Amino acid sequence: MKQLIIAALFAFFIAGCSSTPDTSGQDGAPVETRGGGVSTVTAGGVDGSRLPAILTDPKSILSKRSVYFDYDKYEVRDEYKDLVTAHAKFLADNRQFKMLIQGNTDDRGSREYNLALGQKRADAIKKMLTLLGAREEQVESVSLGEEKPKNEGQNEAAWAENRRGDMLYNGEF
Amino acid sequence: MRRSLLKLRGLCLIAFSALALLQAPARAELTIEITGAGANRIPLAIADFGGDPASSRALTSVIRSDLERSGLFKLIESSGVAMTESSSPSYGDWKNRGADALAAGSIGASGDGRQEARFRLYDINKQSSLGGAAFVASTPMLRAAGHRIADVIYEKLIGEPGVFATRIAYVVKSGANRYELQIADADGQNAQAALKSKEPIISPVWSPDGSRLAYVSFENKKPVVYVHSLASGQRIVVANFKGSNSAPAWSPDGRKLAVVLSKEGGSQIFTVNADGSGVQRLTTSSGINTEPFFSPDGQSIYFTSDRGGSPQIYRSGINGGDAQRITFEGSYNVSPRISPDGKSMAFISRRESGFRLAVMDLASKQVQILTDSNKDESPSFAPNGRMILIATEIGGRGVLSAVSIDGRIKQRLSIPAGDVREPAWGPFTR
Numbered sequence: 001m002k003q004l005i006i007a008a009l010f011a012f013f014i015a016g017c018s019s020t021p022d023t024s025g026q027d028g029a030p031v032e033t034r035g036g037g038v039s040t041v042t043a044g045g046v047d048g049s050r051l052p053a054i055l056t057d058p059k060s061i062l063s064k065r066s067v068y069f070d071y072d073k074y075e076v077r078d079e080y081k082d083l084v085t086a087h088a089k090f091l092a093d094n095r096q097f098k099m100l101i102q103g104n105t106d107d108r109g110s111r112e113y114n115l116a117l118g119q120k121r122a123d124a125i126k127k128m129l130t131l132l133g134a135r136e137e138q139v140e141s142v143s144l145g146e147e148k149p150k151n152e153g154q155n156e157a158a159w160a161e162n163r164r165g166d167m168l169y170n171g172e173f
Numbered sequence: 174m175r176r177s178l179l180k181l182r183g184l185c186l187i188a189f190s191a192l193a194l195l196q197a198p199a200r201a202e203l204t205i206e207i208t209g210a211g212a213n214r215i216p217l218a219i220a221d222f223g224g225d226p227a228s229s230r231a232l233t234s235v236i237r238s239d240l241e242r243s244g245l246f247k248l249i250e251s252s253g254v255a256m257t258e259s260s261s262p263s264y265g266d267w268k269n270r271g272a273d274a275l276a277a278g279s280i281g282a283s284g285d286g287r288q289e290a291r292f293r294l295y296d297i298n299k300q301s302s303l304g305g306a307a308f309v310a311s312t313p314m315l316r317a318a319g320h321r322i323a324d325v326i327y328e329k330l331i332g333e334p335g336v337f338a339t340r341i342a343y344v345v346k347s348g349a350n351r352y353e354l355q356i357a358d359a360d361g362q363n364a365q366a367a368l369k370s371k372e373p374i375i376s377p378v379w380s381p382d383g384s385r386l387a388y389v390s391f392e393n394k395k396p397v398v399y400v401h402s403l404a405s406g407q408r409i410v411v412a413n414f415k416g417s418n419s420a421p422a423w424s425p426d427g428r429k430l431a432v433v434l435s436k437e438g439g440s441q442i443f444t445v446n447a448d449g450s451g452v453q454r455l456t457t458s459s460g461i462n463t464e465p466f467f468s469p470d471g472q473s474i475y476f477t478s479d480r481g482g483s484p485q486i487y488r489s490g491i492n493g494g495d496a497q498r499i500t501f502e503g504s505y506n507v508s509p510r511i512s513p514d515g516k517s518m519a520f521i522s523r524r525e526s527g528f529r530l531a532v533m534d535l536a537s538k539q540v541q542i543l544t545d546s547n548k549d550e551s552p553s554f555a556p557n558g559r560m561i562l563i564a565t566e567i568g569g570r571g572v573l574s575a576v577s578i579d580g581r582i583k584q585r586l587s588i589p590a591g592d593v594r595e596p597a598w599g600p601f602t603r
Binding site: 037038040042043108111112113117119143144145147 | 396
């Protein structure tokens with residue numbers, strides 16, 4: 001009700017305006033939105049759940065989830081082949097499991113271009129997983145670009161740590 | 174100065190309604206520091222406004238700092254002068270003080286409990302009035318009235334609209350995982366949060382009417398494109414397909430968005446209606462296609478692609494077809510934004526290992542590098558095309574910088590405790 005009265009008052013004032021300079025236009029409404037019209041929204045998140053020990057036991061290769069990339073590159077290096085193969089086999093044997101691959105980049109350059117580069121990295125891991133037995137619908141590849149750096153440093157070691165794809169199972173993202 | 178071309182305009186009353194009472198309390202605000210000014214500034218005197226001392230002092234100070242911050246005016250000392258919009262200026266005295274133009278006004282009760290600010294602008298050399306205006310405002314909205322007055326003065330003296338009454342959007346990151354999408358007046362005051370999240374928010378862009386923002390939020394652990402109505406806080410998911418959804422850009426008519434989706438493999442540009450319906454694919458090249466931006470006539474889309482081996486800017490018709498390469502100098506040219514008049518393009522170019530703001534004249538293809546910084550990002554034109562707002566880094570901290578299109582005028586906007594990034598300059602408010 002209060003809003004209605006305010007809106008009515010506002011309309012009344014505007015109607016009373018006889019002429020305006022070109023800079024202002026006929027209605028002052030946006031001035032009002034600037035003053036009072038921004039409502040704050042708080043964003044929620046996604047809930048997690050429990051995973052089998054084979055995915056979390058530090059002795060299991062499946063507890064390792066990260067593939068690292070060279071600068072401006074998105075080919076999966078040979079040293080990660082066993083790791084990706086193990087996850088592909090797990091997904092093939094456990095069709096109820098789903099995986100989210102998050103691609104990441106270092107923070108040099110455009111945020112949106114880096115988002116696309118991170119997507120390329122996630123897509124490369126996904127492609128390998130599906131070739132090795134995971135089903136298309138089990139795996140989603142997305143990018144976090146440069147937005148979630150593991151290491152905030154500004155040096156080659158930090159950047160190398162951030163050029164990464166992470167394989168996450170349901171409940172981990 | 175093009176004063177002679179400018180016409181007198183009638184007085185008008187603009188009502189700033191009681192909605193102002195809903196204004197949220199101020200948050201950590203942007204502070205603006207001027208780090209460069211124009212070469213030929215117009216000497217302008219703003220006499221202290223008459224009327225209630227506290228209100229008139231506040232109003233005079235908003236008008237003066239707006240005009241001074243623009244870098245286009247040299248403010249002439251005017252202390253000790255008592256005059257209002259109804260006094261006759263002593264043209265000879267003002268000429269001796271060095272002023273080319275003079276504004277004088279007053280603030281008084283409007284008869285309904287609010288305040289009315291009136292002013293008149295004078296050409297000192299021609300000894301004539303350039304017109305005036307009056308604005309009615311409730312006390313909390315006096316700043317807005319000051320911005321409107323500064324806009325009128327700016328337009329009469331410069332010959333193009335002022336942007337003091339516009340707003341900017343930007344993202345503040347404080348701590349490891351606190352992100353806020355904030356909206357503030359163009360002078361950094363009156364900041365309010367439109368969205369608070371524990372996950373990153375990037376790429377905000379204003380709808381052409383200034384009522385909504387499109388942006389990318391990672392609150393669901395992946396990039397999703399939202400359209401957010403500022404007044405109501407209502408949000409629409411515009412693109413949440415399998416894979417990544419990012420890089421929104423509004424069509425000039427506000428009906429569509431260009432977005433980047435990875436749902437069909439690679440990063441491809443699509444158009445989608447502002448309600449999320451009618452998804453159509455635009456680019457087909459393999460590799461990366463991102464950062465779409467509509468030309469002001471709505472007929473073409475500029476974007477970044479690595480199809481030639483390195484990230485470069487291309488242009489394509491809105492119905493697809495062959496893309497034309499636009500940038501050739503250097504191995505990394507990204508983030509194209511076209512000026513409101515369609516004549517120039519701001520972008521980020523890697524030069525000598527630094528990422529720098531550049532402007533290309535689209536007709537001559539001539540490129541000018543405007544900064545010497547290392548981490549410029551996300552350019553955004555002011556709606557009058559005079560300044561470009563960018564994110565950059567100073568001492569390891571994210572700040573915003575407004576740079577004039579000739580690179581001479583520079584302002585820095587920062588927040589004491591936090592990184593400021595992803596700026597977007599809002600449209601004119603009509």
